[in-house]
Amino acid sequence: MAPDEPADRHRATAAALLPLLGGAGNVLSVTNCMTRLRLELRDRALVRDAELRALPGVLGVVEDGSSYQVVLGPGTVARVAPELARLAATVPGPGEEPTPGTTAPVTAAALAERGAALRTARKARNATPVKLLLRRIAAVFVPLIPALIGCGIVAGLAGLLANLGWLPALAPGLAAVASGFMSLIAVFVGYNAAKEFGGTPVLGGAVAAIVVYPGVDRVHVLGERLSPGQGGVLGALAAAVLAAYVERWCRSRVPEALDVLVTPTLTVLLAGFVTLYGLMFVAGEVSTAIGHLADRLLGEGGAAAGFVLGGLFLPLVMLGLHQALIPIHTTLIQQQSHTVLLPILAMAGAGQVGAALAVYARLPRNGSVRGTIRSALPAGLLGIGEPLIYGVSLPLGRPFVTACVGGAFGGGFVGLLNQWGHVVGSTAIGPSGWALFPLLKGSHGLGPAAAVYGTGLLVGYAAGFAVTYFFGFGKGRVAELNAPKAAPPSQGVPPSAYSVQEN
Template sequence: MSTDDKNRAVAAAILPLVGGAGNITSVAHCMTRLRLGLRDRSLVRDEELKALPAVMGVVEDDTYQIVLGPGTVARVTPEFEALVAEAPAAPAATPSADDLAAQGAAIRAARKARNQTPFKLFLRRIANVFVPLIPALIGCGIIAGLNGLLINLGWLPAVTPALAAIASGFMALIAVFVGFNTAKEFGGTPILGGAVAAIVVFPGVAKVDAFGQTLSPGQGGVLGALGAAVLAVYVEKWCRRWVPESLDVLVTPTLTVLVSGLVTIFGLMFVAGEVSNAIGEFADWLLVHAGAGAGFVLGGLFLPLVMLGLHQALIPIHTTLIEQQGHTVLLPVLAMAGAGQVGAAMAVYLRLPRNGSIRRTIKSALPAGFLGVGEPLIYGVSLPLGRPFVTACVGGAFGGGFVGLFSMLGTKVGSTAIGPSGWALFPLLDGDKGLGRTIAVYAGGLLTGYLAGFVATYFWGFGARLLEEFDVDTDTGPETVVAASAGTTPPPGPAPEPGPEPKPAKL
């Protein structure tokens, strides 16, 4: 079977299990997940879906998210979209449309009451602005790292200027993309958001004197672009309400760009610039003066932040640091949470020698875990078991403390892009003491996280009751061990295959 046929077969297997084409309202994907908008959640056959070999897990959030893994999801999504487009518009047949609709409405209402707080919804919107930019950040970051290596080695001097242009072009205009996505996410006209955000990076602002200060192109960066585009959305919505329809096409875009642009130039750029500078200075100060302690806390708390969806607040901070300093010093510290998860999973494997289903899950999920894709281990192993999730956080804390300690000693480790972690972060590493030392410190942090997570889980991750419940013989079928609780939003990555779904254990 060709690769295209395989991807289409995966899409064809998923479609009927999510209620058919008529139950699909939207199709999108991120780095690892197929994200579906559903008309009726009750039509989804969860267990059959999780049992598909290609499906590593599911996560429920504002969309129904099917974890397929990096690379795979980008190939399956177009095939899935094509199947949805080709299918008849009518929804899949149901025994009682009214009953199912009522059941779906009840499920949605319960989820909304439980999880969709205004703060989380706001963070999700902010994440939706920046997440589509991650592939470009990764690609340009790797090219920038390669270019730096070639320059240091003195190789291909005729090529390095071209590589520098390729790597830097996106970052020079990232404010425009942020503005475009912001307006789209907040319900405005995307191109107007991009037009207002473009003011931030326009070289001509250097001729503007705002309150006695000459502006600099790029002042305020992505935060200024974000604020400018949000303002443009509100100005546009106000215009739509009050401007006569006959004049709307002329007046609304003109007023939107003019009002938002003036506020951006004579206010937002200065304020956002001060905030951006403060973020960079605080991050540097934190790791230089409190690196070990700060790294311990950040590495230990990142997995719980992920489970609560609060990690999304860090995305604009990472982006600001990359735009400002060329790399983010926070991501390598936070990446240690994944190392603790890997170490914990290896300990679980040894502590449950009779549970074939969980051990199969760990064996299939560990390669992805080493590459920084944590969901298979989170949802298939540590979170359902309970206490191993806590000890995985302990491993992340020690790994983060290791990287933070070396920041205090003068070796900062940064990443030129956001998204990858684990071993996948090596090509994106950057630092102030040379690439060799930077790689060594990051590798040392990973090893520390692996070891601490393993030791903490092996010796303190299991009580007698937990061992009695889970260290039992299981069948050898390909069931899925996934306890993806509703309302969680983990960092990009897939989830597992085998095993019966375990009951959440008491700590």
């Protein structure tokens, strides 16, 4: 029975989630990204929030517009999602009304309420046209992350075997498996972009496919010959968005009797020609500039650039501006087979972990906060930082700032080693923390890359801990948080008791 236990556990999780979400009748759709269930609900009021957040295995809850999201973590979410979808399609909804949830111990509840208030205020600030556009662009790339991770790990395995001289006959097969998706990533970007911006997905993919078509090398623009792949994912994104707008314009003007013939033809023709004679050239220049800028930034800036990037990433997440980095990461991976930015930005999570450990050490009599940290720490080490951020550091105030300082020192260390010639990059986006190790790629091989990245994490942990321990609390704040009214450790609230938000 042992092989079936994980499957049974995931089915049990789905079965436990469904009634807390209001029953099958309240769940309209179930999808998932790398760490979250993304749910469309009929009636938000039917969700039993307190019980849902306290459910074992739930790392947090996200409310983002019309989407209700449950954070389960990588791996788990991909297995729970189909089980929940199956149950939602077959089990009748109970029509239960929300039931009062349990209350957290006083100190934890206060932090959770403050985290919720900060989350609400940030959501209001982030509802700007630019940030909403960044969200839509992020939605284009997020579904591609599993393939990027899988192909990235295979590419790392192929490189490792090649460096060791093992199984040379297997190298071409591994290269094909690792590179096939990347050679056609423009098509997938186009498909998702058209879908996100209101067009027909396959038409977006058809126009984006022009970017990687080998025959474009016979087309000349401004006296220069185009090359297959010129413009990369940025060109594909622009082409598909243009195709979506052209298609919508055509559908509003073409008679219904001719729509099936005229609209697809005009969409592909007009958007395709603009892509060939404009977008590919412009996007190619932008993509090249991004690659040169990243190389120059870390090659010359070194520790200073890493310090700034590592220290500002958490605030960028808070402002919703980190989503602009997703196409940049993808462009670097397509150009150079890795992104040098992600290992540095991952140091922000290390600073967060170090800060949480310092809070744990400074509050020996606060059972609720220490319970939250104990439960959230494993996820934080794997790069899932929302429970620590919204349940501990951000509501406390200063520990969030000191966590940023810890990330800055970790980023500065990795940036300095990059400047000294030990370039460390990631072959995919998505994972962070310890989960990033299988995706590392370095100028001197996997071993040195892992050593640099691992030492950077240790620097981030240590700096985040030290700065938070000595400067993370104002005068009298430690005594206040260590007050006897705090609940004992056995009554601690897991990180799932806190709703989280990520843009």
